[in-house]
Amino acid sequence: MTIPLLGGGLYLAWLTLPLGRLGGPVEVPFWVLAPAFALGEVAVVHLRFRKNAHSFSMSEVPLIIGLFSAFPPALIAAQVVGSFVALTLHRKQAAVRVAFNIAQGIVVMSTTILIFRLLATEAGALGYLGWLAALAAVVSGVSIANILVGFAIRLSGGRNSIKEIGEVLAFTLMGSLVNTFLGLIFVMILWTNPSAFWLAVAPPAVLYVAYRAYVSQRLERGRLQSIYEASRKLHSTPQIDRATEIACSEAISMLDAERAEIVLFSEVGSRLAYRTVVTVEGTDMTMFPVVLTEEERELAGYLAEKTAGVLDQLSGLGFDTEAETKDAVSAPLLGSAGPLGYLLVANRLDDVSTFVGADARLLETLAGHLTVSLENGRLEDSLEELTRLKDQLEQEVKSKDEFVASVSHELRTPLTGIVGLSHELVENRKYFEQDEINDILMMISEQSSELANIVEDLLVGARADAGTLVIKKDTIDLQREIQMVVSGHALLGSEGHPEVPVTIRTNGAHADALRFRQIVRNLLTNAARYGGDKVWIETRREAGRVVVAVIDNGEGVPGSQETSIFEAYQRAHNAAGQPASVGLGLSVARKLARMMGGDLRYRRIDDTTSFELSLPLTSADSLTPSG
Incomplete structure (x- = not known):
């Protein structure tokens, strides 16, 4: 033109x-x-x-x-x-x-x-x-x-x-x-x-x-009005990311600049920082994490400790190499514990003037208000974290109390049976026929097995969390191991569960036999307590793995608890009027499954509830154990 x-x-x-x-x-x-x-x-x-x-x-x-x-x-x-x-x-x-x-x-x-x-x-x-x-x-x-x-x-x-x-x-x-x-x-x-x-x-x-x-x-x-408006907005904004965005926008408006940026350190001396950039066109980034190079870290440290003023050395300012810096002014963000970062404003929109000392003083005032807002925001975050930890501690105390009550109940129930039947047998043996004595001994054996299983779950759960549990995997016979569990299960054979049909379509897996039986036992106990009046077991091959499914016709788990049931001390069913079960069975079962290279999941299929244990067919099929 x-x-x-x-x-x-x-x-x-x-x-x-x-x-x-x-x-x-x-x-x-x-x-x-x-x-x-x-x-x-x-x-x-x-x-x-x-x-x-x-x-x-x-x-x-x-x-x-x-x-x-x-x-x-x-x-x-x-x-x-x-x-x-x-x-x-x-x-x-x-x-x-x-x-x-x-x-x-x-x-x-x-x-x-x-x-x-x-x-x-x-x-x-x-x-x-x-x-x-x-x-x-x-x-x-x-x-x-x-x-x-x-x-x-x-x-x-x-x-x-x-x-x-x-x-x-x-x-x-x-x-x-x-x-x-x-x-x-x-x-x-x-x-x-x-x-x-x-x-x-x-x-x-x-x-x-x-x-x-x-x-x-x-x-x-106009500047006094801008400082007032900026202060009002900053002090009414507890969110740190929003506060940095507001400060950059107000700095651009007050100093008639093209670009403003704020760099906040994650901690003093760290290479990790969070960058907010706003231009006259809008917000480029807000609290974007950046890893500073050594040169950038030195520059950021210099700007964070330098007195507010007009910058004479303009090369390397900011971390966006495409943004040309013609003139700039900066102010440090000085918190009570040391430098938090800096506020930089670059490129006057017109070419009839440049930044002067009055601009630096104005930016320093804005930086002071931003620092107060940042520290208030961090204090509020700290209070929220303290409240969260307090609630978590209270929940843990409550869970501990519930756990102690549950364990006491779970242990007392078989112990009461064992002690009562033993005393009865000792004191009145002469009054019982041999068949009656055999029945009493069978009940004592069943109660003892149930007690041993509870203690075993507690010990295995603790050792798995501590990383001291040893898994010895080998090729196992699924039908044999399942029948051992079914025939010796204390809760089966009564209370509407006359038998547990077992359908074997795949008979081999690579697992620890002892821990496999513990998983199946826990799944059968869960089905006997909370499932329907029919329980059965199926094995099949699926995607190169063997799946052992314990199925019942019960109502299943509420949708909101399908994930939490696998957490320790969590229960989807609580019997009214008495302490609930310990809530370790499913948690221990999943941990053991994953330690053997498999997994345990819950599925609701039509009107049936299915807990499906997947295991490798051979050692080469093992999955990486997941937490």
Whole structure:
């Protein structure tokens, strides 16, 4: 866009070559106007509307003087030279930006001269016609300048609404009209009493100071409001991730920046950190875990301990190599126990100013509020964790009490039978027939076996948790092992379980015979206690493994407890009015299954409940034991 604009500007400047000086007793030369234009561009007041900064200068004052008292080519040359010096040496704008501003200046200046000379005459220069011609020329020039800037923003991918364009144009026209009237005062003095020209210097200087004071107060008021809003949001947000996102967004808004990031250490000196990045486009990441390189860790440590300030060394700032850092300011996040991390803000959105010490102090205040919010959030997390641990401890105490009661009941029941029957046999043996004595001895044997099984589950569970349980696997005969358990089970053969049919479709497995029998015994005990009136066992081959299923026609386990039944001391069924079982049978059974390279699962199929033990067919089929 710059090249066509420059071509159009040069053509318009060429049209001014035939025009002479309008008149007046004193000619204002190039060497006076050029420094005046440079001073006008240096003594600039910047006002920001949303994301863009708009400069208000007093360059219309030398423009008006030149329209009335200088040759048009000299006026254009003075504006070009003065603006170039101010933009390159003072504002340090990029070459592309300087070229656009110079080209735009030539177009605007040439158009302003042509409109003024079209409307003004030497005879009426100091009258209403001359004043109106100057006002019309300046308004036209300002309007053209705003149109060109808006068009350039659109071409570069930016967006500015009609309302925003109107706000900027209104403010610019207001300032330009004030400057035009000041310039006309200069012209009146210059044409009527040149020796009193210096008296007109005071009003522009006072006006400039007033402009700067107004903008400074406006900026300070806006920053105080921003700090208040940021503090309110941070202190009402206990979540650490949300607090970092809010702080970055507020920092961007307060400092008119492109990017803000927060890095929080997991602990001082650690390479693990959590990074939050927010840009003017939105949030890039929130509390994203990153592993710092040694160089990044040193940089992060430096920023976390450095006093808030503008950064001179910009290379390597941030961990996103695609993000160019032109200027930056940082503030540490200092907690009560040491550095928590840092807050970094980079790239002022406009190129008319850079970060200064006041920005660093403002960022330091925001960092202080964020630190308080972070420590409050961590304190709240600590309180929640303490409450959770308290509840867990209370639950463990309750579970311990329930466990002691259950174990006492489970042990007392067979012991009571053993002791009672033994005493009866000892004291009244002479009154019993031999068949009755045999029945009593059988009941004592069954109760003893049940007691031994309970103790065995307790011991096996403890040894498995301690990692001291030894598994001796070999090829076993499933039918033989299952029949041994069924024939010797204390709860079977009574209470509605006259027999346990066994269907063997696969007869070999690689397992520990003793632990296999313990699993089957526990599953049969579970079915006899809580299952239906029919219990049966099936074996089959499935996906290269052998499956031993203990099935009953009971109601099964509630859906919400299908997983928890395999946890220690958990029970899906509790008998009313008496302590429940220990709740170790299924837990021990699954642990043993997994230690043998298999697994144990619960399935509800149609109207039946099935606990399915899967085991390797051979040693090569063993699964890796899982927890």
